[in-house]
Amino acid sequence: MSLTPTYFVNIAVSVAVVMWAATLHEVAHGYVAYRCGDPTAKNAGRLTLNPLKHLDLFGSVILPLVMALLGGPVFGYAKPVPYNPNNLRHRRRDEVLVAMAGPASNLLQALLGMVVWRIWLQADPAFLLASSGAGYWVCDVLTLYVWVNLILCFFNLIPLPPLDGSHLIAFFLHGRALDGYYKLSQYSMPLLIVLLYLLPDFLHVDPLGVYFNATAGSLYDLMMYTNLPWGLS
Template sequence: MDLNIVQKITVYALPVIFAITLHEAAHGYAAKHFGDTTAFMMGRISINPLRHIDPIGTILVPLLSLMLGGILFGWAKPVPVNFSQLRNPKKDMFWVAAAGPLANLAMAIFWAFMIKIATLMPGSSFALPLALMGQAGVLINAVLMILNLLPLPPLDGGRIAVSLLPQHLAYRYAMVEPYGMFILVGLLFTGILGSILWPFVTLFIKVLSAFFGISLG
């Protein structure tokens, strides 16, 4: 279904905000669970989007992505994590990093369930808006989950890789982090990032679609 820009903003607003902000809140919750209370003390373990919204990354960049097409891209204010305060820093880093993508996985499943509900109430005035918002939610969370699992520091996948590598290799790999965002932006603007992500995003959506017996095309 073709939507104008106002309709797109209406459909995508809530899924985008919660996909990005709950991703960050999940990192903070995991860090607190494993011993680092930095995010908790700063009030960042919250489902209140206002605590996580970055005006550029959470609003402006996703809005431009919707208008220009391509990969829906964005970010929230990173949740501060002091890995040295974790009870087992190298081991616990895995779970703190994985918490964000796992939150996106949970939200993708939630939005797929919303689409299933929409299919069960044909004729309702809420069915179409709910289905469209559900499709947006599945897509956004699939992209963010897979994007963040790329093994590139400072993305979550990079930190997961650091936690799994032997100490001497982990140290060298972590040194890539200051350049990670520049590499990511370069991959985005050259189109390489899309070529890497879309096959995995498409496969994930197909699996979710088959599991719930819904159309996500």
Template sequence: MDFTNINIVEILTIVICLVIAIVGHEIAHGLAAYKFGDMAAKNQNRLSINPIRHIDMFGTIIIPAALYLTSGFVLGWAKPVPVNLTTVMRNGGHKGAIIVALAGIAYNFILAAFAFFVLKFLNFGFAEAKFIYTFLAINLFLGLFNLYPIPPLDGSKALEYALRSFRLSSMANLITSLEKYGFIILVVILISPFKEQFFAPITYIFKLLRSML
């Protein structure tokens, strides 16, 4: 890696967009749980928009920086907000649990849609347009990536609760049993020869997006 070619402005742009995307993602989970009577996130002040309360040194800074510097690929996460599923299930049932699981994804998609319409219908200079596109891309990617039904991604949680709502407990328990291996599974997929196939749906959506701008 030639560190003399590092673009500081580009790095700062990615950091700002990533923090907004992943911190808001976690707050959305907490707010959804709060709507179902769960005070866990609120009591620990995790509904605050102060990013310091949500930043995970490893997942928010070290991993994204290392990935960007070595491959140009950016992926990160914030500290998960505490969620008391017993309370959520009592007040909202499996539907409530699914809403909480998908709240972060919905947040990312809303921001991506907003950025798309701003970029599509308003005129900006090159620097501003590049920032907005980066903001759009990061939120869209995080939303799509989290839809994959692989622990610990949100899609796996939503699928688990959906299966339980249909009384398919054995399949739901299988997903739960994979949670402790989730990070390993993701790493194996990301370094496997099938990485391109894994990301094919996301790649297709990004190609479609670029054709629409």
């Protein structure tokens, strides 16, 4: 690893991209909750794009910084928006809509990044092959923006509380199955730590890596490198 100024700039950009993507993720939760009848986030001043209102010191700064330094997938989280499901007009349905709004916002951000990247590429295909200059940095930031948002999208779709995917699973469960799922949820954070760190580091088994490659990785390749001009793919 070369500790050059470029290396530290890349780390800073990575953290900034995660902070912005996580901010929009939380705003999306709060906005959909508001549209479904719960004004809690709006009343708390959290329906704003000001990142300072949403940042979590560990999840928005320290975690993505450490992950960037380790060279792995970079993701993080912002402070969850306050939310009262009792205010929702159709609670069972609306809880799923509120939960899915976060990953959906990340997918939309990734699509926007792809569109801008392809427009830039169409204007000057040579910038993709450059190793320096403004075009290189635009390419680097845009591709990172797409990748980070895809990682955030699919990470949050993992069906373990408190991640958003757990609400989707709970929607389809009833009775004893739902009770059993809620009991399992108390072990979700230790399970995530095992999946993220212990299995890859000690047993060299990386189920989340396989999952990200099959989801975020495959979609990233499809979005960014399909139908590129010859010699650039």
